[in-house]
Amino acid sequence: MDKDTYILAIESSCDETAAAVMKNGREVCSNIIFSQIELHKLYGGVVPEIASRKHIEKVNQVIREALDSADCTLNDMDAIAVTYGPGLVGALLVGVAEAKALAYASGKPLVGVHHIEGHIAANYIENKDLEPPFMCLVVSGGHTHLVKVMDYDSFEIIGRTRDDAAGEAFDKVARAIGLGYPGGPKIDALAKEGNRDAIAFPRAKVDGNEFDFSFSGLKSAVLNYLNQCEMKGVEINRADVAASFQYAVIDVLTTHAIHAVKASGLNKLAIAGGVASNSSLRANISEACKREGISFYHPSPIYCTDNAAMIGVAGYYSYIKGVRHGLDLNAVPNLKIGERL
Numbered sequence: 001m002d003k004d005t006y007i008l009a010i011e012s013s014c015d016e017t018a019a020a021v022m023k024n025g026r027e028v029c030s031n032i033i034f035s036q037i038e039l040h041k042l043y044g045g046v047v048p049e050i051a052s053r054k055h056i057e058k059v060n061q062v063i064r065e066a067l068d069s070a071d072c073t074l075n076d077m078d079a080i081a082v083t084y085g086p087g088l089v090g091a092l093l094v095g096v097a098e099a100k101a102l103a104y105a106s107g108k109p110l111v112g113v114h115h116i117e118g119h120i121a122a123n124y125i126e127n128k129d130l131e132p133p134f135m136c137l138v139v140s141g142g143h144t145h146l147v148k149v150m151d152y153d154s155f156e157i158i159g160r161t162r163d164d165a166a167g168e169a170f171d172k173v174a175r176a177i178g179l180g181y182p183g184g185p186k187i188d189a190l191a192k193e194g195n196r197d198a199i200a201f202p203r204a205k206v207d208g209n210e211f212d213f214s215f216s217g218l219k220s221a222v223l224n225y226l227n228q229c230e231m232k233g234v235e236i237n238r239a240d241v242a243a244s245f246q247y248a249v250i251d252v253l254t255t256h257a258i259h260a261v262k263a264s265g266l267n268k269l270a271i272a273g274g275v276a277s278n279s280s281l282r283a284n285i286s287e288a289c290k291r292e293g294i295s296f297y298h299p300s301p302i303y304c305t306d307n308a309a310m311i312g313v314a315g316y317y318s319y320i321k322g323v324r325h326g327l328d329l330n331a332v333p334n335l336k337i338g339e340r341l
Contacts, residue, residue, distance in 0.1 A: 013087025022312030081315025085335030159211025194239030
């Protein structure tokens with residue numbers, strides 16, 4: 001395209017209210033995030049009604065800040081992209097309603113974006129040479145998927161969790177050992193002080209699909225270990241528990257991802273989602289990729305957690321392919337990867 005393309009992106013699928021301005025799909029002009037973590041810590045997790053109300057309070061503010069930081073106006077935008085699923089329905093509705101109002105008032109095209117496809121697209125921001133096809137391991141609080149990215153808008157899920165997502169397991173184990181919310185970063189930090197081989201937690205194998213995941217058994221094993229220690233009066237080394245649990249998760253994620261890349265005939269692996277910011281996971285997969293001669297791609301941590309820049313990237317590639325949504329666009333909390341409205 002001869003002319004630069006600017007996308008205003010909005011993300012509000014869970015507990016971050018975010019807006020960004022993206023240029024030509026890979027250049028971040030601004031990326032503003034208002035996090036509600038401190039608010040939800042009081043409750044040990046995200047409270048949907050509170051999240052929705054806070055989005056309403058902050059959405060106009062973050063959009064104004066994103067435009068100001070990019071030294072742009074709404075008139076400079078070529079399209080408005082917004083997350084419309086999956087996520088918390090009330091939270092999604094705030095972003096979708098805002099995007100539709102802006103599109104109607106400005107006459108700009110509206111482009112709905114799949115949240116998980118946005119996470120995958122975050123890899124394009126800093127890895128300018130990355131292009132499909134490649135394998136992507138998506139690990140977040142609600143999703144653990146192995147996705148074959150065939151094109152910018154074409155995806156095939158080859159593996160998924162049968163029960164708990166990896167991030168969900170992190171949160172539950174963190175709560176059990178008294179770390180609180182959010183669990184992932186706290187376990188990652190504490191695990192650095194522990195011995196990952198101290199406790200032999202199980203690695204589940206799933207019948208029917210060698211690429212699928214299961215973490216509920218591992219979570220139960222941790223809870224049983226803690227209960228047994230308590231019943232026997234044995235002192236619990238929380239750092240060892242965190243390190244051993246985390247390594248059990250990382251070992252399975254890494255093994256499955258490397259196997260999927262080799263089985264698919266690809267030589268590129270990317271990671272995405274909030275858990276992709278875990279330092280041990282990144283290091284473990286990086287080492288495995290080096291051993292196997294696989295090119296490894298990952299976003300910076302700021303682009304792993306929920307943000308609007310990634311939505312702007314995915315929105316850009318949809319926009320240039322002619323995707324447009326009407327003012328009847330609605331939130332779809334259970335939207336599947338690759339599903340289109």
